[in-house]
Amino acid sequence: MSSLQPRPALGEPVRYTFPKPTRIKVGSGTVVAVDLPGQPYAAVRLIHPAGAINEAHEHMGVAILVGESLEDGVDGNSSLAPALERYGAEWVGRVGWDSFITGVDAPARRLKDAVSLLAEAVRTPALRSDDIVRRRDQLVERFRLENSVASTLASRAVGSQLFTGRYAVPPSGGDVYQQRLTPEIARSFHADNIASVAGTLVIVGDLTGVNLEELGAAVFGDAAPTPQRHTAAPGAAPGERPRIVILDRPGSVQSAFVLAHRAPARSEVDLPRVEGMSDVLGGMFTSRLNLELREKHGYTYGVGSRFDLRRDSGVFVISTQVNAPTTAHSITVTLEQIAELQRKGVTESELQAVRESHTLGLPVAYASAGRMAWALIEMVVYDLPEDHVDRMRAGYEQLTAEDLNRSAREHLHPDDAVVVVAGDAASLRGPLEEIGFGPVSVQDPDTLWG
Amino acid sequence: MTSNGAARQISQYRLDNGLRLITAPAATGQVAAVNLWYGVGSRHEVPGRTGFAHLFEHLMFEGSGNVPKGEHFKVIEALGGELNASTSSDRTNYYETVPEPALDLALWLEADRLATLRDGVTQEVLDNQRDVVKNERRQRYDNQPYGTAFERILAHAYPEGHPYHHPTIGSMADLDAADLDYVLSFHKAHYGPDNLVLTVVSSLEPEDVRERVARYFGGIPARETVATAPDASLEGPIGSKSLVVEEQVPAPAVFVVHRVPPYGTREFDVMNLASAVLGQGQGSRLYRRLVVERGLANDDGGASSDLFDFRYTQSLFFISMIARDGVSGEELETAVFEETAALADGIGEDELERARAVLERDHFQSISTPAGLANTLSSYTQLFDDPELVYTWPERWASITADEVVDYAKRLLTPENRFSLRYEVATSEAAEKAEA
Numbered sequence: 004m005s006s007l008q009p010r011p012a013l014g015e016p017v018r019y020t021f022p023k024p025t026r027i028k029v030g031s032g033t034v035v036a037v038d039l040p041g042q043p044y045a046a047v048r049l050i051h052p053a054g055a056i057n058e059a060h061e062h063m064g065v066a067i068l069v070g071e072s073l074e075d076g077v078d079g080n081s082s083l084a085p086a087l088e089r090y091g092a093e094w095v096g097r098v099g100w101d102s103f104i105t106g107v108d109a110p111a112r113r114l115k116d117a118v119s120l121l122a123e124a125v126r127t128p129a130l131r132s133d134d135i136v137r138r139r140d141q142l143v144e145r146f147r148l149e150n151s152v153a154s155t156l157a158s159r160a161v162g163s164q165l166f167t168g169r170y171a172v173p174p175s176g177g178d179v180y181q182q183r184l185t186p187e188i189a190r191s192f193h194a195d196n197i198a199s200v201a202g203t204l205v206i207v208g209d210l211t212g213v214n215l216e217e218l219g220a221a222v223f224g225d226a227a228p229t230p231q232r233h234t235a236a237p238g239a240a241p242g243e244r245p246r247i248v249i250l251d252r253p254g255s256v257q258s259a260f261v262l263a264h265r266a267p268a269r270s271e272v273d274l275p276r277v278e279g280m281s282d283v284l285g286g287m288f289t290s291r292l293n294l295e296l297r298e299k300h301g302y303t304y305g306v307g308s309r310f311d312l313r314r315d316s317g318v319f320v321i322s323t324q325v326n327a328p329t330t331a332h333s334i335t336v337t338l339e340q341i342a343e344l345q346r347k348g349v350t351e352s353e354l355q356a357v358r359e360s361h362t363l364g365l366p367v368a369y370a371s372a373g374r375m376a377w378a379l380i381e382m383v384v385y386d387l388p389e390d391h392v393d394r395m396r397a398g399y400e401q402l403t404a405e406d407l408n409r410s411a412r413e414h415l416h417p418d419d420a421v422v423v424v425a426g427d428a429a430s431l432r433g434p435l436e437e438i439g440f441g442p443v444s445v446q447d448p449d450t451l452w453g
Numbered sequence: 454m455t456s457n458g459a460a461r462q463i464s465q466y467r468l469d470n471g472l473r474l475i476t477a478p479a480a481t482g483q484v485a486a487v488n489l490w491y492g493v494g495s496r497h498e499v500p501g502r503t504g505f506a507h508l509f510e511h512l513m514f515e516g517s518g519n520v521p522k523g524e525h526f527k528v529i530e531a532l533g534g535e536l537n538a539s540t541s542s543d544r545t546n547y548y549e550t551v552p553e554p555a556l557d558l559a560l561w562l563e564a565d566r567l568a569t570l571r572d573g574v575t576q577e578v579l580d581n582q583r584d585v586v587k588n589e590r591r592q593r594y595d596n597q598p599y600g601t602a603f604e605r606i607l608a609h610a611y612p613e614g615h616p617y618h619h620p621t622i623g624s625m626a627d628l629d630a631a632d633l634d635y636v637l638s639f640h641k642a643h644y645g646p647d648n649l650v651l652t653v654v655s656s657l658e659p660e661d662v663r664e665r666v667a668r669y670f671g672g673i674p675a676r677e678t679v680a681t682a683p684d685a686s687l688e689g690p691i692g693s694k695s696l697v698v699e700e701q702v703p704a705p706a707v708f709v710v711h712r713v714p715p716y717g718t719r720e721f722d723v724m725n726l727a728s729a730v731l732g733q734g735q736g737s738r739l740y741r742r743l744v745v746e747r748g749l750a751n752d753d754g755g756a757s758s759d760l761f762d763f764r765y766t767q768s769l770f771f772i773s774m775i776a777r778d779g780v781s782g783e784e785l786e787t788a789v790f791e792e793t794a795a796l797a798d799g800i801g802e803d804e805l806e807r808a809r810a811v812l813e814r815d816h817f818q819s820i821s822t823p824a825g826l827a828n829t830l831s832s833y834t835q836l837f838d839d840p841e842l843v844y845t846w847p848e849r850w851a852s853i854t855a856d857e858v859v860d861y862a863k864r865l866l867t868p869e870n871r872f873s874l875r876y877e878v879a880t881s882e883a884a885e886k887a888e889a
Contacts, residue, residue, distance in 0.1 A: 006672030006673075007519070007564065007568055007569070007669075008668055008669055008672075010558070011557040011561050013554060013555055014553070014555065014556070014557065016552065016554055017483055039480065039481060041480045042480045043820075043821050044817065044818060080745060081741065081745050084735035085734070085735065088734055088736060088807055088811050089807070089810055091813055093814060108818065137745065141751065141752040144704075145752065148598075148751060150703075151598045151703040152598065254701065256595050257588070257592060257595075257596040288526045288530055289530050297585055298585075299581070301582075301587075301588070303585075304586075304588040304589040304591075324591075324592050324596070325588070326584075355531065356530065359532060360532065362533070363532050363554075364532055364533005364534060365533065366481070366483035366484045366552050367484050367550050367552060369481070370479075370481045370486075370822060370823050370824070
C-alpha cells in the first residue's frame with residue numbers, strides 16, 4: 004500500500020507586478036524595454052500601425068504581402084533568414100488588423116547584431132519585383148491550400164457574414180484581391196507606411212550591457228514620427244440573422260462550425276468582465292461548453308470561445324469541430340449553454356476560477372521574453388497605460404458574479420449570430436433546419452470571396 | 454518579478470522507489486514548471502491494442518482516488534496554470550506550469566494519479582474519452598488534407614508487428630475495443646515511480662524541491678514487475694517502396710522517409726545536420742532550389758525536412774513538400790529525390806555552418822522558457838539518463854565534418870532505403886495504387 008499525503012493547501016500567493024518598462028525617445032521613435040536578467044533569449048519587436056484595416060480597399064492584402072516580402076532581405080532572394088541564422092536568431096513577422104509587427108528572437112549576447120539585421124530588413128529591403136511576385140503567387144496558393152482545412156475555412160468565412168468593407172475579406176486579401184497586387188503597390192505601401200515611419204521598438208531580455216539608445220538609433224534612423232490612425236466602425240453585412248451557412252465539404256467526417264456575432268470595439272468594453280464571462284462559457288478547458296460538448300457528450304476534441312476585440316469593432320466567436328452526425332445537436336447544446344448562462348448566471352466557483360486565474364496566474368502568463376513582448380505590443384497598439392497588466396489584475400480582483408452575469412446579458416447575442424458550418428451539406432442541411440435556429444443556406448466555398 | 458540569473462545548475466536525485474528527480478533554476482521568477490516523463494509510449498502497445506497509451510493519457514485527467522473527474526484541470530486552470538500531456542512512441546509526458554506557491558498542490562495531484570488512478574477510472578469515463586480520442590483522430594487525421602500521411606509512413610517504414618508500425622492515435626477499431634480491465638492493467642504495468650522522471654524548474658532551492666517531491670512521491674511503491682517493451686530491433690534499409698494515394702486534397706504532395714540510426718547515436722546527429730542542410734530554414738537546399746528558384750513547391754517557410762527521433766529503433770529522415778499549381782506530384786517527387794541524392798555529391802562548409810546554427814538556435818530557444826527547459830531535462834534523463842546534455846547537446850554537432858555528412862548521405866539517403874508517399878488530387882473514386 005502506498006502512503007499518500009493529505010492534499011496540501013495552496014501556499015501564500017505572491018502578488019505579481021508587471022515590470023515597469025524603460026521608455027526612451029530616440030529620434031522619432033520610442034524604445035520600450037524590459038530587463039530580464041538571466042533570460043538567454045531576447046525578443047525584439049518593431050511595431051507599425053499599418054495593419055490590414057488601414058489598407059486601401061483596392062489594395063487589400065498588401066500589408067501581408069509586404070510582411071512576407073521583407074523575408075527576402077536586403078539582397079533579395081530569401082536572403083534574410085540565412086543572415087539571421089548565423090547569429091542564432093529568427094525572424095518574427097505578424098500582420099494583424101491593427102498592426103504590422105516585425106522582429107527577431109535572438110540570443111541575448113547577439114542582440115546588437117540581430118537588431119542591426121532587423122533594421123536593414125525593415126528599412127532597406129530589396130523588394131525586387133521577382134521576389135514580390137513569387138511571394139504573392141505563393142500567398143494566393145497557400146490561401147487555397149489552407150481553405151481545405153475545415154476549421155480554417157469556417158473561421159475565414161465569418162467576416163463576410165458579419166461585415167461589409169475590409170472586414171468582409173480575410174486579412175491576406177484572399178486569393179482574389181491578393182493576385183491583383185503588383186510589385187509597385189507593395190513597394191509603395193512599404194515606403195509610405197514602414198520604411199519612412201519610425202514606429203515603436205519593444206525589447207525584452209537580458210539587457211546587461213545593452214545600449215538601448217544605440218539600438219533605437221539603428222532601427223529608427225531618420226524616419227518620421229508614427230502617425231495617428233483613425234478608423235471607423237464597419238457596417239453590418241446584409242442578410243437575415245440568426246442564420247446558418249453551410250460551406251459544402253462533401254464527405255467530411257467532422258463538421259467545423261463557428262458561431263459568431265459582432266461585438267463592441269476594444270476600448271468600449273471592460274475587459275475583465277467581458278473576457279472573464281467568455282472564459283466561463285468557452286474560454287477554459289473547464290468551461291461550460293467544453294464540459295458539455297467534450298466531457299459529457301464526447302462530440303468533440305475541444306471547443307473554445309473568445310472575443311476578438313479590435314480598435315474599431317469586435318467579434319465574438321465560438322468554434323469547434325464535431326463528429327458530423329452530432330453537428331445539429333452540438334449547435335443546440337451551444338445555444339442552450341448561452342441561454343443558461345444568461346438566465347442563471349455564473350456560479351461562485353466559476354467566478355473564483357476567473358478571478359484567480361487572471362491574478363495568481365500572471366507569473367505563468369509572462370514566463371518568457373516573447374510573451375512579455377506581446378503584452379507590451381498590445382499596450383502600444385491599443386494605447387494602453389504601461390501599468391495595463393496591473394490594472395487588469397485589479398479589475399479581475401474586484402470582479403463580482405453580477406459583473407459577469409451582466410456581461411453575459413449585454414455581450415452575448417445568439418439572436419444576431421451567424422453559424423458557419425464547414426461540412427457535408429447533403430447530410431447536414433435537414434438536421435440543421437430542424438433545430439429552428441434560422442434559415443439554412445448552402446454555399447460553395449470557392450465562391451466565398453469571388 | 455525576481456530572477457536569480459542562474460544557469461547550468463542542475464541537481465539530480467533518485468528516491469528509494471526509483472523516481473528520478475531533476476531540478477534547475479528558472480530564468481523568470483514566481484513560477485514552477487513541473488514535467489513528468491513516464492517511460493511508456495505506443496511502442497509498448499501490441500497489435501489489436503493500438504492507441505492505448507494515448508487513450509490512457511486522456512484518462513489520467515479524469516479522476517483518481519482522491520481527485521474527482523475534471524478536478525485536476527479545474528485546479529490548475531483556476532491558478533492560471535498551464536497544463537497538458539502528450540504521447541509519443543517512446544514516452545508519455547505530463548506537464549504543468551504553475552505559480553510557485555502552487556507547486557505542492559501540483560505535485561500532490563500528480564502523485565495521486567500515479568498512486569491511485571485505478572480507484573477513479575470508471576466505464577463511463579472510459580467511454581467518454583474514447584469518443585473524445587476518436588474525434589481527435591478525425592480532427593488530426595481523417596478530416597485533414599494529407600492527415601493520414603504519418604500513419605501510412607509508419608505502416609510502410611516499419612514491418613507489420615513492429616512496435617513503431619502504427620501511430621500513437623491508434624485505429625478506430627482498437628479504440629472501440631479498449632476495455633476497463635485493460636486500463637487498470639496498463640496503469641499497473643507502466644505507471645510506477647521507477648518508470649518516472651520528474652523535473653521541476655523554479656527559483657526554489659534544489660533541496661527544498663527534493664523534500665517536497667519526496668513528501669508526495671516517496672511513499673508510492675515501485676512497480677512489482679517491470680514491464681518490457683516489444684522487441685523494436687530493426688536492421689537494414691526500408692527497401693525501395695512507393696505508394697500513390699488519390700484523395701480529395703487541394704494539391705499533389707510528396708512525403709519521403711529514409712531509415713536512419715536511433716536518436717542519441719552519432720549517426721543520428723550526422724543525419725540531423727544533413728536534414729538541416731537539405732530542408733530546414735529558408736537557406737536550405739530544398740527551399741532555395743524548389744521553392745525560390747524552380748517554383749515547384751509551396752512555401753512552407755523552410756520546414757520541409759526533419760527527423761522523427763525514435764530512441765529505441767531506427768529513426769526516420771523525413772521530407773514533405775506540396776506542389777505548386779500546375780506542377781505534377783511526379784515532377785515534385787523527382788525533384789525531391791534529386792536534391793536528396795545531391796547531398797552525396799558534397800556539401801559546403803558554409804552550408805554545414807548554417808545547419809549547425811539552425812539546430813543550435815532551435816535547441817536554445819526550446820530551453821528558454823521554464824516549461825521548455827523542464828521538458829528537455831525530462832527528455833534527456835528519461836532517454837539517456839543524462840540531464841546535463843541540455844547544455845552540451847549542441848556540442849555534438851561541432852565535431853561533425855562535411856565529409857562525414859556526405860558519407861552517411863551516400864549510405865542512407867538511397868532509393869534502396871526509401872519509402873515515398875505521393876498524394877494526387879482525386880479525379881474519381883478515391884483509389885490507392887501501390888507501386889513496387
